[in-house]
Amino acid sequence: MRKKLPLLLLAVLPMLTFAQSAKSKISVHPKKQSVTAKAKADLAYAPAAYCTPALDCTDGDLISNVTFAGINNTTTCSPAGYGDYTSISNTTTLLAGQTYPIAVTVGDGWPNENVSVWIDYNKNDIFDASEFTYVGNVNTVASGLTVTGNIPIVAGTANGNYRMRVRVAADGANSDDNTLACDEDQGYGETEDYTLVIGAPAPTGCLTATNNQWPTATFTPNCNGANANITTAAYLNEYSKVNLVAGTAYTFSTSNSAYFITIGNEAGTEVLASGTGSVVYTPTVSGVVRFYSHLSSNCDGGSTIHARIVKCGTPPPPPVEPDYGCDQTYTGVPDTAHNMTKNLAAATYMVANDFFVPKESGTYKLQSVKFDIVSQAAAGASDITSYDLKILADSGSNTPGSTVMTTLTGVTPTNVLTLPGTFATLPTYRITLDLGNFELPVNAAADTKYWVAITGTSASQTSFYWIGSIYNEGWLTSSDYQSSDSGATWVQGASTATPGVHYEGMMMIDAECATAAVNEAGTKEVSFYPNPVKDFLTISSKKTIETVHVYNIAGQKIPVSSKLVNGKLDMSRMAPGTYIISTILQGGKNESFKVVKK
Incomplete structure (x- = not known):
């Protein structure tokens, strides 16, 4: 047994009766007390700011190393059992929905050192029970023992920075302590906070250009949904400059689908996107980028002629069958x-x-x-x-x-x-x-x-x-x-x-x-009245009337609605004169007739 255990028991035993009468629920441990009810009540009224637990790690119940996703931090007992290491973040990329191993080396203060982790996914400055992961424990008193486990990154987590809390507590083999990230009454242990960066891996690419820039002018796409040739005389190991608009998706490609493409910043110091065959990149700010083409991701290639192509925007709608008027x-x-x-x-x-x-x-x-x-x-x-x-x-x-x-x-x-x-x-x-x-x-x-x-x-x-x-x-x-x-x-x-x-x-x-006028009596499908008309012309047909066009006697189309409203054509605003009414029926048949506007 540890050398301080007899003295600790002597100090604790006289206080047990008083402690039980003063607190609603006490869980007594041979080494320390754990007041779970009070801790939860205190948390319920805590302000929205990260809590700082005060634990005792001077007796060896401590974290001596945390290794996770590129974090490898070796420490000693922190003052008041809390170490703020939020200046340290992971160097390995963490992706939502993936699981990553963690190893926490603990001290030799007690046979049961319990390791837990919280990640504040919702960024509310509180470590919720749903953000808890139990890593494991050791039950042997020895120096340098390591607890290993896995940390799942919650699926759907947005890219960004998050606080991670790692805690070791000498409270026995207890995995059900998900609410104790802020517990100060727990006694012996240590807490350390880190920053996790969750996000897609930084792109890698080729920023070499032994053949320099071509063409020398910056290209600005029309963004009409069509492929536009920046140049048809591109070399490999060369780049073109392209002017982009924030929020617009651009597809970069070459005339050879096997070539490797890199999109870099204007200065050529940062890779923004890369890939083989084609690359889609949506800038967050407007500006100029470099469009590199290489033989492969080895950044190789030479004076091989090809085209560098960019596409953005959506194509215009296909043209409808026009109204074949005079103009x-x-x-x-x-x-x-x-x-x-x-x-x-x-x-x-x-x-x-x-x-x-x-x-x-x-x-x-x-x-x-x-x-x-x-x-x-x-x-x-x-x-x-x-x-x-x-x-x-x-x-x-x-x-x-x-x-x-x-x-x-x-x-x-x-x-x-x-x-x-x-x-x-x-x-x-x-x-x-x-x-x-x-x-x-x-x-x-x-x-x-x-x-x-x-x-x-x-x-x-x-x-x-x-x-x-x-x-x-x-x-x-x-x-x-x-x-x-x-x-x-x-x-x-x-x-x-x-x-x-x-x-x-x-x-x-x-x-x-x-326009050739059709005699009113010559129509077979369409009937209309009155004629002459003052305001509204009623038109009916055995077949559905899909479109109506109105022409003056010179064949010029009059800008009126091409659809009937309740079977009526509004002619109230037209000048007096003779008009040709052209109707397109279901199936494409056309029937025209002449009316006089009073």
Whole structure:
């Protein structure tokens, strides 16, 4: 037995009767007293701050070492039995839902040294019973004995810093002491507090760049949901700079899925994310990052040409089937550029986009076409002296055909608008060309697809570009085709980074057309009244009316709701005159009729 035990018993025994009468519940131990009821009552009224227990470790009931997740702290008896080691934290990464071993070396003060651990997961400054882990005990009096066990990190714990309390107590082989993290009446033992850092492992990667930076300019993605080539002439062991916006998810990839990617800070001193094939990174602050590519995680590679690619944002919704009126507009977010040039000493590059002559038209006369370009010349769009246009019939396979309806050469712009945005840091322009009211044939049985093919003549540029926007494959409306042989063959614009998609050019067609009026008695499915109408026109049909469009007698669409409300069309705000009401029925059938607005 320990040398101080007889003296301790002599000191305690005379006090037992008094202690039992003064306290509601006492658990007497041969070496010390444990007042559990009072400790719990005191805790219930404790303020929300970490308690500091006062224990006695001078008799050898102490913690001499804690080893856990990279913590390896050797100590002696702390003053009043409490050691604040919160300046020490784990160096091994701790992940929520995982279990990690712990070893606590205890002193030789009593045969039963009990080891317990609390982690304040909810950060309420209280060690709750639910945050308790019993590690184990030793029941032999010897120096340097170690209690080992496992600490489970609660699943779902958020990344961050947490306080961990380790306690040894000479209170016997008692694992049910989960409420005693703050107990001062326990007597003999010691408590130590540490800081646990719980979180995902810090990323590792390659910040070497023997081939330096390429391109030299910082790239800013459009974030339209499409893959954008930062460069198609990248080397391995090299990086590009990319400008990012906080809170936006960016996907970084290369044209070779086996290459190793590292995203680093702008200075190239910190790895932010890494991986093979592709890496998704969401910055918490806006700024510039480095996008490295290497052969492997060994940070190797050399002058092997490949593309570095970034994608962010969501694609625009697929275009709906347009309302083929006199004026047609197909717009999108600029994503890529296609050659459109006629250099005097080089091949002719053309682009073509489709438009439709609606079947309801009596006559259809082209007035103008608008499109967007990007110019590399210092003089901007003014360097492009004129444009040649061809109006082509459709091939029957939704591609530009070989039948030329008309050719317009040497057309100079009637308007050049400098756009606010840039493409790859180059200025962009909206060009308007007058087509001179060229009349196109009308097919009363079906909407007719035609194509506008455009070539430009530049005084100095070897190439300038038509801007397109990306949409999902399968939508033929305003699909963008390009030709490098003056229109002999056509290829749909495609992205090598995103197979299976094509580009939709930004084009606007203005025309003058007269819509053919249908005799009121000629409708088979639709009925309407009154005619003339003052405020509300009632329209009914045997089939569901899905859409209603209103045109004036010149064929211009009137901006009114395309849906009926209780079977009625509100015409109260329209000017007096004659209107064409076009209804689209379930199944796609179209029926039109003429009404007079009073």
